[in-house]
Amino acid sequence: MKRIGVLGGTFDPIHLGHLTHAEQVREQLALDEMRLMPAHIPPHRASPQVDAVERAQLVRLALTDYPQLTLDERELGRQKPSYTVDSLAALRAESGPTVGLYFVMGMDSLCAINQWHQWQQLIELANLVILARPEVAPPAPGSEVGRFVQDFGCTRAALLARPHGGIWMMDALHLPVSATDIRAALAAGRSARQWLTPAVADYVEAHKLYVALADERHS
Numbered sequence: 001m002k003r004i005g006v007l008g009g010t011f012d013p014i015h016l017g018h019l020t021h022a023e024q025v026r027e028q029l030a031l032d033e034m035r036l037m038p039a040h041i042p043p044h045r046a047s048p049q050v051d052a053v054e055r056a057q058l059v060r061l062a063l064t065d066y067p068q069l070t071l072d073e074r075e076l077g078r079q080k081p082s083y084t085v086d087s088l089a090a091l092r093a094e095s096g097p098t099v100g101l102y103f104v105m106g107m108d109s110l111c112a113i114n115q116w117h118q119w120q121q122l123i124e125l126a127n128l129v130i131l132a133r134p135e136v137a138p139p140a141p142g143s144e145v146g147r148f149v150q151d152f153g154c155t156r157a158a159l160l161a162r163p164h165g166g167i168w169m170m171d172a173l174h175l176p177v178s179a180t181d182i183r184a185a186l187a188a189g190r191s192a193r194q195w196l197t198p199a200v201a202d203y204v205e206a207h208k209l210y211v212a213l214a215d216e217r218h219s
């Protein structure tokens, strides 16, 4: 069975947490493809500081150090909120019913998944791979999301055999980094190089992304 993984994100900016996690999922599930899919208009959060074209450019730069990962640009062209259900439906239509699809998200995303657009359809289209974030507790067993995990949770072996319909809590090496921390460091004039690939760090510094004063850009 062919298997395709997708890590969706705002990637404002893309960092080593995203990349190492995507890489671990690719290895642990023996994926044929592992895609990074930047959101154009991320639902349920404030507008990103950097526009989608430039965030995608940062992903391209990051992938020069991670050639086993690829960029999925499907959300960039859509002039409406980047609902994951739309992207997975399009990917399912392209790939056919028997390909294994694996949508990857951190525990913070899982905890709020019942707020997502048409969230119960997601599991009809793909499997979900959840990465722990130690600062975020798993959903409480009696909650709506807790019951969702109970109903669809499965082992890695079961997940490998399913085109869709399973949730797997992956035990991954965690990098304690977030894009929020990176933006805050850069806005305060500190370096964030340790959390970025060299090419991304060079671009961010050269273009003065995330500095406190917007008019410092392009100066």
Ligand SMILES: Nc1ncnc2c1ncn2[C@@H]1O[C@H](COP(=O)(O)OP(=O)(O)OP(=O)(O)O)[C@@H](O)[C@H]1O
Binding pocket: 008, 009, 010, 011, 012, 017, 018, 021, 104, 105, 106, 107, 108, 109, 131, 132, 133, 174, 175, 176, 177, 178, 179, 180, 181
């Ligand atoms: N260090 C990390 N460990 C595990 N998952 C992560 C990590 N950073 C991001 N993710 C997951 O990657 C996906 C995309 O994340 P996103 O682009 O929002 O990055 P972020 O670092 O969480 O950003 P922000 O701090 O701006 O919310 C989400 O599902 C998120 O949970």
Ligand SMILES: O=C(O)c1ccc[n+]([C@@H]2O[C@H](COP(=O)([O-])O)[C@@H](O)[C@H]2O)c1
Binding pocket: 007, 008, 009, 010, 011, 037, 039, 042, 043, 044, 045, 082, 083, 084, 085, 109, 115, 116, 117
């Ligand atoms: O489809 C939705 O309603 C939805 C709501 C919130 C987040 N998402 C997706 O979840 C991924 C991570 O989102 P974020 O905001 O944590 O970067 C990204 O691909 C978003 O498009 C999707």
